[in-house]
Amino acid sequence: xxxxxxxxxxxxxxxxxxxxxxxxxxxxxxxxxxxxxxxxxxxxxxxxxxxxxxxxxxxxxxxxxxxxxxxxxxxxxxxxxxxxxxxxxxxxxxxxxxxxxxxxxxxxxxxxxxxxxxxxxxxxxxxxxxxxxxxxxxxxxxxxxxxxxxxxxxxxxxxxxxxxxxxxxxxxxxxxxxxxxxxxxxxxxxxxxxxxxxxxxxxxxxxxxxxxxxxxxxxxxxxxxxxxxxxxxxxxxxxxxxxxxxxxxxxxxxxxxxxxxxxxxxxxxxxxxxxxxxxxx
Numbered sequence: 001x002x003x004x005x006x007x008x009x010x011x012x013x014x015x016x017x018x019x020x021x022x023x024x025x026x027x028x029x030x031x032x033x034x035x036x037x038x039x040x041x042x043x044x045x046x047x048x049x050x051x052x053x054x055x056x057x058x059x060x061x062x063x064x065x066x067x068x069x070x071x072x073x074x075x076x077x078x079x080x081x082x083x084x085x086x087x088x089x090x091x092x093x094x095x096x097x098x099x100x101x102x103x104x105x106x107x108x109x110x111x112x113x114x115x116x117x118x119x120x121x122x123x124x125x126x127x128x129x130x131x132x133x134x135x136x137x138x139x140x141x142x143x144x145x146x147x148x149x150x151x152x153x154x155x156x157x158x159x160x161x162x163x164x165x166x167x168x169x170x171x172x173x174x175x176x177x178x179x180x181x182x183x184x185x186x187x188x189x190x191x192x193x194x195x196x197x198x199x200x201x202x203x204x205x206x207x208x209x210x211x212x213x214x215x216x217x218x219x220x221x222x223x224x225x226x227x228x229x230x231x232x233x234x235x236x237x238x239x240x241x242x243x244x245x246x247x248x249x250x251x252x253x254x255x256x257x258x259x260x261x262x263x264x265x266x267x268x269x270x271x272x273x274x275x276x277x278x279x280x281x
Contacts, residue, residue, distance in 0.1 A: 014060035014239045015112045016199070017246060018168075019272055020160065022102045022184050022265075023054040035076050035129055043180070046136040050262075052180035055160050056083075057119060058103065058272055059112050060242065061235070070276050072119040072163070073156065080125040080159050084276070093273050101269035102262065104187045105246040107199040108168060118167035121150045128153035135179035143176035157183050188261070193253035200247045215240050222271040230278045238275045245271055 028040055043053050056073035071089070074080035083089060093101070132155055134143045146152065148162055154176065161183055162175035170192050171178070178186070186192065218241035221229045233241075245268040252261040 014242055015062060016109055016203075017060060017105055017107050017243070018111045018115045019058040019060075019103045019105050019246075019268070020164075020183065020187050021056050021058050021269060021272070022052045022104070022180060023097065024100045024102065025051055025053040026096055026100060033077070039076060039129065039132065042132050042136070047179050047181035048185065050181060050184065052102075052184050055156050055180040055183055057115060057160055057163060058276070059116050059119075060239065060272075061276065062112060062116075069116050069120070072122075074125065074127050074154075074159050075156070076127055076129065078127060079123075080127075081123045082119075089277055093277060098270070099266060101273065102184070102265035103249070103269035103272055104184065104265060105196055105200070105249055105268070106164070106168065106170065106187060106192060107196045107246070107250075111168060114167045115163060119163050122159060122163055125151050125159055126153040128155055128158070131155055131158060131176060132179075134176050135182070140173075140177045144174040146174070146176045148175050156180065188249075188265075189254050193250070197250040197253055200243070200250050204247065215244050219244060219271065222274050223267055227278050230274050233275075233279065238271075238279070242268070242271055242275065 025040065025043065028037060040053065044051055056071065059070050061070055069082050069084065071083040072080070073083050131146065131153070133139045135157060154162065157178045157180045158175050161171055161178040165171045165175060171186060214237065218233060218237040221233060222238065222241050249264045249268050252264055255261065
């Protein structure tokens with residue numbers, strides 16, 4: 001029997017990975033509030049490409065069994081919090097939004113633990129609609145005047161950026177400077193992207209043909225399989241598939257392949273959401 005090394009075991013876990021989930025715009029619905037319509041207009045009118053309407057943090061389920069601390073988000077009319085037990089999560093993440101999500105990995109040692117602990121300090125942060133103008137030029141030049149402390153009000157990009165800055169010491173601007181689109185641009189380029197790519201590549205290990213085939217089957221199941229098939233996957237199968245997809249996204253950082261990058265990020269987001277939501281339903 002082949003001995004499983006700690007190096008191989010490490011690569012079947014995702015404790016060193018966190019993900020930023022980005023939602024591309026959907027068509028306005030009749031039930032939307034005035035505030036939602038104002039935000040939708042601002043997002044489409046004042047953000048750089050690609051246009052992103054919402055951003056939040058996803059932390060892979062840990063091996064040590066902490067339940068309910070994978071999705072950290074804030075939405076208009078709601079305070080920031082862990083959203084894993086929200087009864088509306090399937091409707092929010094799937095249905096017409098199924099192919100609208102993109103995911104960008106950020107990798108470093110103990111990333112999952114660090115971001116999970118930091119995000120918990122920001123639970124119950126109030127949503128601030130009026131800070132949106134300061135995430136677009138020219139007002140974002142004044143974004144640094146706002147507090148970056150836990151519980152200081154902010155919109156989804158502000159709070160996501162704040163958690164990432166405090167937990168991982170990434171991002172170069174004040175948290176209030178970021179819109180969902182600029183956060184996507186910065187996490188998928190420059191120093192953050194380079195460090196994530198290097199971290200993942202350094203931890204890749206040669207797989208046997210059987211291991212490679214099993215990973216490909218797990219990826220296909222997570223992204224295209226039935227709900228029942230997803231529920232049958234083990235933690236190791238899900239985490240190996242996610243690591244492989246994350247490496248695929250990282251390999252397209254700072255390239256001109258925008259279409260390929262979008263497809264890879266969408267596929268990764270689908271795998272993450274089905275691992276987190278479908279496998280537990």
